Amino acid sequence: xxxxxxxxxxxxxxxxxxxxxxxxxxxxxxxxxxxxxxxxxxxxxxxxxxxxxxxxxxxxxxxxxxxxxxxxxxxxxxxxxxxxxxxxxxxxxxxxxxxxxxxxxxxxxxx
Amino acid sequence: xxxxxxxxxxxxxxxxxxxxxxxxxxxxxxxxxxxxxxxxxxxxxxxxxxxxxxxxxxxxxxxxxxxxxxxxxxxxxxxxxxxxxxxxxxxxxxxxxxxxxxxxxxxxxxx
Numbered sequence: 001x002x003x004x005x006x007x008x009x010x011x012x013x014x015x016x017x018x019x020x021x022x023x024x025x026x027x028x029x030x031x032x033x034x035x036x037x038x039x040x041x042x043x044x045x046x047x048x049x050x051x052x053x054x055x056x057x058x059x060x061x062x063x064x065x066x067x068x069x070x071x072x073x074x075x076x077x078x079x080x081x082x083x084x085x086x087x088x089x090x091x092x093x094x095x096x097x098x099x100x101x102x103x104x105x106x107x108x109x110x111x
Numbered sequence: 112x113x114x115x116x117x118x119x120x121x122x123x124x125x126x127x128x129x130x131x132x133x134x135x136x137x138x139x140x141x142x143x144x145x146x147x148x149x150x151x152x153x154x155x156x157x158x159x160x161x162x163x164x165x166x167x168x169x170x171x172x173x174x175x176x177x178x179x180x181x182x183x184x185x186x187x188x189x190x191x192x193x194x195x196x197x198x199x200x201x202x203x204x205x206x207x208x209x210x211x212x213x214x215x216x217x218x219x220x221x222x
Contacts (some may be wrong), residue, residue: 002130004153019199042215042217043114043115043204043213043214043215044154044202044204044211044213045179045210045213046210060173087175089153089154091153097209098156098159098167099154099156099211101153101154101155102153103151103152104151104152104153
């Protein structure tokens with residue numbers, strides 16, 4: 001069945017460092033891909049999405065490119081801030097509107 | 112607009128007891144979802160409603176879990192009797208189109 005694999009956390013960075021959180025997926029066909037973020041004490045929020053190969057989703061300085069050839073959707077940000085500290089979830093949705101999530105990656109950014 | 116509301120935010124019960132969670136979706140959202148998020152895992156869909164009808168409950172443990180959405184608005188999720196492995200965060204989400212809006216969740220601890 002469809003699945004999403006994320007790098008384990010926590011990822012610990014200093015402010016202004018470059019961020020990469022790896023995400024790969026297994027699915028038939030062409031799923032839509034998402035990154036969700038969960039700030040402490042809050043609900044999941046959609047961060048960005050891409051619906052077809054080579055699409056780049058972007059929001060709040062974060063970017064991810066849908067790579068069909070490597071079945072990946074890595075999340076990147078050029079300069080992280082303390083306020084980016086949160087748990088990040090990669091997810092896919094394939095035809096049925098059913099979201100399948102990865103296990104989440106905790107990001108901790110220190111000043 | 113007001114977000115998805117959930118209550119209670121925290122609940123501690125002993126195994127074999129029963130518990131109920133409540134969700135108030137965003138006004139006008141026809142689709143409502145309940146997810147279970149076990150520590151260290153991504154959210155897993157338990158049940159999806161379209162108005163007051165069930166669309167998908169394939170991963171709902173029906174021997175102990177039940178959910179209803181009377182009048183197609185608020186929803187309750189019940190566990191009876193609870194087991195230790197039910198300890199998790201229970202997330203409610205709603206949507207009108209493709210974008211889901213998540214509530215803050217209810218953290219359940221079963222001792």
